[in-house]
Amino acid sequence: GAGVSQSPSNKVTEKGKDVELRCDPISGHTALYWYRQSLGQGLEFLIYFQGNSAPDKSGLPSDRFSAERTGGSVSTLTIQRTQQEDSAVYLCASSLQTGVSYGYTFGSGTRLTVV
Amino acid sequence: DAKTTQPNSMESNEEEPVHLPCNHSTISGTDYIHWYRQLPSQGPEYVIHGLTSNVNNRMASLAIAEDRKSSTLILHRATLRDAAVYYCIKGSGGGADGLTFGKGTHLIIQP
Numbered sequence: 270g271a272g273v274s275q276s277p278s279n280k281v282t283e284k285g286k287d288v289e290l291r292c293d294p295i296s297g298h299t300a301l302y303w304y305r306q307s308l309g310q311g312l313e314f315l316i317y318f319q320g321n322s323a324p325d326k327s328g329l330p331s332d333r334f335s336a337e338r339t340g341g342s343v344s345t346l347t348i349q350r351t352q353q354e355d356s357a358v359y360l361c362a363s364s365l366q367t368g369v370s371y372g373y374t375f376g377s378g379t380r381l382t383v384v
Numbered sequence: 385d386a387k388t389t390q391p392n393s394m395e396s397n398e399e400e401p402v403h404l405p406c407n408h409s410t411i412s413g414t415d416y417i418h419w420y421r422q423l424p425s426q427g428p429e430y431v432i433h434g435l436t437s438n439v440n441n442r443m444a445s446l447a448i449a450e451d452r453k454s455s456t457l458i459l460h461r462a463t464l465r466d467a468a469v470y471y472c473i474k475g476s477g478g479g480a481d482g483l484t485f486g487k488g489t490h491l492i493i494q495p
Binding site: 302304311312314316317325328360362369370372373374375376377378 | 475485
């Protein structure tokens, strides 16, 4: 596609429920990144994929968070048993390849509110 | 790990050039300098990035000091739509991890 697409754009969920956030990167981009941004705060890096592989999951805040990517394209970030502190905007970015010589294209994010 | 240093905020007038400074004194030979901006209620937007030489694109210019320990993002003619938080990021050449965003510079444009 022309840009990085994220869905849903907004999600309100009850505490304790599971949520899935979807990211559809730019076609042909092998690298995909997940960040989150709490209200008024900076971006917190969560995880990256090179193809379908996520070499380092240490940035995920807790074991309630998981992410996968299939077919080298769409990625899903899953949060189990959501807590109020999970409320944030979750941003996805893609780039041609991993490595710092390539720029990132970000999606518009999913605003998650846990009530 | 404070990788870059930027002023918290800057103010400029519409239709004038803007020079946004960034210090990255610990930069190594393979580290790239990236700039992104984030408008209110939007995801970050790529502006420009470079390694050693100055870079120009339709959005801005990036001037990199000869010793590479600092750089300046130049918006040639600011508009009200350029009001945003501008992030200067030192991307470590040795790794594939995501770029680390700091607090950035909040650019205010006065009409």
